[in-house]
Amino acid sequence: xxxxxxxxxxxxxxxxxxxxxxxxxxxxxxxxxxxxxxxxxxxxxxxxxxxxxxxxxxxxxxxxxxxxxxxxxxxxxxxxxxxxxxxxxxxxxxxxxxxxxxxxxxxxxxxxxxxxxxxxxxxxxxxxxxxxxxxxxxxxxxxxxxxxxxxxxxxxxxxxxxxxxxxxxxxxxxxxxxxxxxxxxxxxxxxxxxxxxxxxxxxxxxxxxxxxxxxxxxxxxxxxxxxxxxxxxxxxxxxxxxxxxxxxxxxxxxxxxxxxxxxxxxxxxxxxxxxxxxxxxxxxxxxxxxxxxxxxxxxxxxxxxxxxxxxxxxxxxxxxxxxxxxxxxxxxxxxxxxxxxxxxxxxxxxxxxxxxxxxxxxxxxxxxxxxxxxxxxxxxxxxxxxxxxxxxxxxxxxxxxxxxxxxxxxxxxxxxxxxxxxxxxxxxxxxxxxxxxxxxxxxxxxxxxxxx
Amino acid sequence: xxxxxxxxxxxxxxxxxxxxxxxxxxxxxxxxxxxxxxxxxxxxxxxxxxxxxxxxxxxxxxxxxxxxxxxxxxxxxxxxxxxxxxxxxxxxxxxxxxxxxxxxxxxxxxxxxxxxxxxxxxxxxxxxxxxxxxxxxxxxxxxxxxxxxxxxxxxxxxxxxxxxxxxxxxxxxxxxxxxxxxxxxxxxxxxxxxxxxxxxxxxxxxxxxxxxxxxxxxxxxxxxxxxxxxxxxxxxxxxxxxxxxxxxxxxxxxxxxxxxxxxxxxxxxxxxxxxxxxxxxxxxxxxxxxxxxxxxxxxxxxxxxxxxxxxxx
Numbered sequence: 001x002x003x004x005x006x007x008x009x010x011x012x013x014x015x016x017x018x019x020x021x022x023x024x025x026x027x028x029x030x031x032x033x034x035x036x037x038x039x040x041x042x043x044x045x046x047x048x049x050x051x052x053x054x055x056x057x058x059x060x061x062x063x064x065x066x067x068x069x070x071x072x073x074x075x076x077x078x079x080x081x082x083x084x085x086x087x088x089x090x091x092x093x094x095x096x097x098x099x100x101x102x103x104x105x106x107x108x109x110x111x112x113x114x115x116x117x118x119x120x121x122x123x124x125x126x127x128x129x130x131x132x133x134x135x136x137x138x139x140x141x142x143x144x145x146x147x148x149x150x151x152x153x154x155x156x157x158x159x160x161x162x163x164x165x166x167x168x169x170x171x172x173x174x175x176x177x178x179x180x181x182x183x184x185x186x187x188x189x190x191x192x193x194x195x196x197x198x199x200x201x202x203x204x205x206x207x208x209x210x211x212x213x214x215x216x217x218x219x220x221x222x223x224x225x226x227x228x229x230x231x232x233x234x235x236x237x238x239x240x241x242x243x244x245x246x247x248x249x250x251x252x253x254x255x256x257x258x259x260x261x262x263x264x265x266x267x268x269x270x271x272x273x274x275x276x277x278x279x280x281x282x283x284x285x286x287x288x289x290x291x292x293x294x295x296x297x298x299x300x301x302x303x304x305x306x307x308x309x310x311x312x313x314x315x316x317x318x319x320x321x322x323x324x325x326x327x328x329x330x331x332x333x334x335x336x337x338x339x340x341x342x343x344x345x346x347x348x349x350x351x352x353x354x355x356x357x358x359x360x361x362x363x364x365x366x367x368x369x370x371x372x373x374x375x376x377x378x379x380x381x382x383x384x385x386x387x388x389x390x391x392x393x394x395x396x397x398x399x400x401x402x403x404x405x406x407x408x409x410x411x412x413x414x415x416x417x418x419x420x421x422x423x424x425x426x427x428x429x430x431x432x433x434x435x436x437x438x439x440x441x442x443x444x445x446x447x448x449x450x451x452x
Numbered sequence: 453x454x455x456x457x458x459x460x461x462x463x464x465x466x467x468x469x470x471x472x473x474x475x476x477x478x479x480x481x482x483x484x485x486x487x488x489x490x491x492x493x494x495x496x497x498x499x500x501x502x503x504x505x506x507x508x509x510x511x512x513x514x515x516x517x518x519x520x521x522x523x524x525x526x527x528x529x530x531x532x533x534x535x536x537x538x539x540x541x542x543x544x545x546x547x548x549x550x551x552x553x554x555x556x557x558x559x560x561x562x563x564x565x566x567x568x569x570x571x572x573x574x575x576x577x578x579x580x581x582x583x584x585x586x587x588x589x590x591x592x593x594x595x596x597x598x599x600x601x602x603x604x605x606x607x608x609x610x611x612x613x614x615x616x617x618x619x620x621x622x623x624x625x626x627x628x629x630x631x632x633x634x635x636x637x638x639x640x641x642x643x644x645x646x647x648x649x650x651x652x653x654x655x656x657x658x659x660x661x662x663x664x665x666x667x668x669x670x671x672x673x674x675x676x677x678x679x680x681x682x683x684x685x686x687x688x689x690x691x692x693x694x695x696x697x698x699x700x701x702x703x704x705x706x707x708x709x710x711x712x713x714x715x716x717x718x719x720x721x722x723x724x725x726x727x728x729x730x731x732x733x734x735x736x737x738x739x740x741x742x743x744x745x746x747x748x749x750x751x752x753x754x755x756x757x758x759x760x761x762x763x764x765x
Contacts, residue, residue, distance in 0.1 A: 211533030
């Protein structure tokens, strides 16, 4: 009605005439206007940042780990498939730069085992070793001779190395000599003898050492499992297609099939503190496709060998068998002797990075929520006769372009060169059995958290 | 075949006893072994094989059957931490077995891939006492008149009578005593798998073949009653149902129908678990079957472990 409308119009005027003190503004219970933020759908850098932020919040807020993994790998785009077992030249340098890993030759120093009786402080009879703590210094001189005594093994309390040697020799002889098998299939020599030998060796050794290592007694042994990991590292410009010209993260995926792996319910202890700096990560200026690496678009999988519900969600040791394509003889024929060790190293680094990173993701960490404790796992890479040992400590998952800028942490990989376990098998005898390699394997299997 | 196990019994001159022998029962009931604590782990490993082992939603039988077997073997092998003499065992995969014998003037031969064979350095002691062995003399083998007992068997011309597990292993093999045979029916398609009855018959034939080959290698080719009976065990499964069998070879004199017979103890159709649900079944917004393993039977696992430990513990 007109009167009411006029009344409303007069009211501000009335206040103005009566000189009443204007009332204090009402306390801001809620903001009057929504926050001014960039658009979600515009084609602008601010909008892209906002979309990324929303995505990060969604992943942070995911209720379960499965949901987190599902959101993390939801968007499928072309990505580089990284093969741990590769013939590419100098692949281990490239893989170290993709995964921000420092390679330290030799095996990490082990703390002395705390359980009595202790024959000698835990040490490995390796030629080149990282510097040891002072406790083990007096026993260093005795190491070369102590390694040769049959039982008990040097530095490993209460383990009968003669017994383990006979187990290893029996497994080797059965697979290569005693059991009558047909001729190996073409180019499948590794499945004929070294594969079954490795399975037998690891299963019998793990079983007989389970008395000394309660972690092994609660472990789970997988034959031919699948290990996958998906991550972003670095940035590039999209080259062709409807998204040409945009800046995209470089995506990688590892799909690995170790021959054998041991998973445990408790985590292995850290080797060095989380923020240690033991070397430099190589920086490579070329695009990853120069390695050669090729892009494919398919499901982004993160998998440690079994699903999240499994109680054995931490990794202990993996065993990799090199295929026929990467035999030593082929490299020697092509006069690429220095690439033989590269094969072992690249396999160790890539497989272990994928495994430890997937374990970390199973615990809820990801590139925006970096790990709060280091994840340690071990691997043995072999071609049936030559064994190389690797130990990996994952200190950081933050490898994307935004997070790696201020990230001082680096992942660390300790690795040895490949050594033969035996010289030759003749007439039911194993000639030239190398105890050092067996001892290192036993050390690996006996590794456990300090409280056990 | 006509009725698998009955036919196999006639062919191998064997008397059937239901249930497992008392020696194996004794191992199962032995509290010192700590079988109760292993139940929890057994449940985990069944869940691992049936539910968690794959990045897909549910693993197929071809995958979960061997994985379940490997997990069970892993737990059994871990017992060698407590009993070190258990490490004197070796698994051999893809073993070929061949054994020949005569039954009432019919020459029979069993040949083929006998699954996975576990060998041991020491033989299993005889399960039946001497009295029980002599008592089998009175037992009369079932015949299938008018059906010939060799029905459904393939007739071939045998040019070489092959006779030894030395066919599979060379001389001087330290693990010379066959201990247990494992048969995994892991084909995905139902018709490619053996029915339980046929599987039991196959287990009996191969256990007999291995025992006969071992007896001939030790005692020679002459048919006679064995002083030291040879015992071979056999376990068959399709990933859920287990068949357990202990076979004792008392005699290699198989031509006639009289005299001492061989003995076999069979425990058939033991379920390890009722159902493995990978995704919960939901009908009308209500969860009718939750995800996980239901109906776990610890006894079946105990029988598996007892058969593994038999002969050493």
